[in-house]
Amino acid sequence: xxxxxxxxxxxxxxxxxxxxxxxxxxxxxxxxxxxxxxxxxxxxxxxxxxxxxxxxxxxxxxxxxxxxxxxxxxxxxxxxxxxxxxxxxxxxxxxxxxxxxxxxxxxxxxxxxxxxxxxxxxxxxxxxxxxxxxxxxxxxxxxxxxxxxxxxxxxxxxxxx
Amino acid sequence: xxxxxxxxxxxxxxxxxxxxxxxxxxxxxxxxxxxxxxxxxxxxxxxxxxxxxxxxxxxxxxxxxxxxxxxxxxxxxxxxxxxxxxxxxxxxxxxxxxxxxxxxxxxxxxxxxxxxxxxxxxxxxxxxxxxxxxxxxxxxxxxxxxxxxxxxx
Numbered sequence: 538x539x540x541x542x543x544x545x546x547x548x549x550x551x552x553x554x555x556x557x558x559x560x561x562x563x564x565x566x567x568x569x570x571x572x573x574x575x576x577x578x579x580x581x582x583x584x585x586x587x588x589x590x591x592x593x594x595x596x597x598x599x600x601x602x603x604x605x606x607x608x609x610x611x612x613x614x615x616x617x618x619x620x621x622x623x624x625x626x627x628x629x630x631x632x633x634x635x636x637x638x639x640x641x642x643x644x645x646x647x648x649x650x651x652x653x654x655x656x657x658x659x660x661x662x663x664x665x666x667x668x669x670x671x672x673x674x675x676x677x678x679x680x681x682x683x684x685x686x687x688x689x690x691x692x693x694x695x696x697x698x
Numbered sequence: 699x700x701x702x703x704x705x706x707x708x709x710x711x712x713x714x715x716x717x718x719x720x721x722x723x724x725x726x727x728x729x730x731x732x733x734x735x736x737x738x739x740x741x742x743x744x745x746x747x748x749x750x751x752x753x754x755x756x757x758x759x760x761x762x763x764x765x766x767x768x769x770x771x772x773x774x775x776x777x778x779x780x781x782x783x784x785x786x787x788x789x790x791x792x793x794x795x796x797x798x799x800x801x802x803x804x805x806x807x808x809x810x811x812x813x814x815x816x817x818x819x820x821x822x823x824x825x826x827x828x829x830x831x832x833x834x835x836x837x838x839x840x841x842x843x844x845x846x847x848x849x850x851x
Contacts, residue, residue, distance in 0.1 A: 552760075552762075552767075554759075555759045555760035556757075556759060556760060556762065557757065557759060558756070558757025558758050558759035559727070559757075559758050559759055561728075561743050561746050561747050561750065561758065562743065563726055563728065563729070563739055563740075563743070564725055564726055565727065565728075566725055567725065577725060581723060581724075581725065584723045585723055587760075588723065590766065591763055591766045592762060592763055592766045592767045593760045593761070593762060593763070594760075594761045594762060594763040595718075595719075595760070595761040596723070596759070596760050596761075597717050597718045597719060597758065598714060598717035598718045598746070598755050598757075598758050599718070599755060599756045599757050599758070599759060599761060600714060600718065600754060600755050600756070601753060601754060601755065601756050604752070604753050604754045605706070605714075605754060610799070612801065612808070622841075626841065626843035627843060629843060630843040638842070638843040639772075639839045639840075639841065639842055639843065640839070640840045640841040640842075640843070641772060641837040641838065641839055641840060642836075642837055642838055642840060644835050644837065647835055647837075650840075652772075682803070684801040684802060684803045684805075684808070685801060685802045686799040686800060686801050686802075686808075687800050687801065687802055688799065688800035689798075689799055689800075690786050690789075690790055690798040690799065690800065690809075691790050691795060691796055691797065691798040691809070
């Protein structure tokens, strides 16, 4: 591994390419390499570096749920007691219908601290998942709301560079 | 909206499910997929291009770990319906903004701000707070419970 040859400039450039998406050709990393005037091996090593640093969470196809028919997107927000957050967060994370689960800061007048994203082909299917979670884990007393999205103004990967 | 669903055949479905979770750092990632799918490399590439053109996939690329990759936060704003369009236009002007959604709630505009560092994230929020008097909540992530493995269809 010739990591010493991986400049920070290459890492920044590569991150930009990876968030835009690989060119759909047989040797995508070689094509990126030619843009940056480095070798294919350098680019692959740089991807390894980003992977090993935990910067890349996933490398692969990123789908648009809406275009796949999963047009109903519910963000469920829960007010979960602090000492139960880790347990329930772990439980939610294993639920196949939940695509994201985060703990976030509470705010004045906004008691919710756990957020789950659920995509469904119908509004009812999203509500069903939430109801099932409530009864399965005894969350009847846990305040929660489902915020359905009615319009998407922008969807793309985060631009960090 | 969802109309493309009918055009997805079984091969697309298997390809989409596999290609989301596959993490090949090899020179020819589509060849690796092709072998697993018993297809040719070019056939995989052509299908991915079609899915890309149809808008079904946004990219074959990286999903970054927000905490490691830089700074990010979720922002909620409560904006009267009459002003939503112009506020959204302003919000979307920022390169730092992605995933901007209208939601059914008093807090109706929800978007993610990402940047290389916290200062740049805070600047976007400051500008929006300065430009509009509408209620705004900055809701930074404290913990992620999910490793995003993609979305099974």
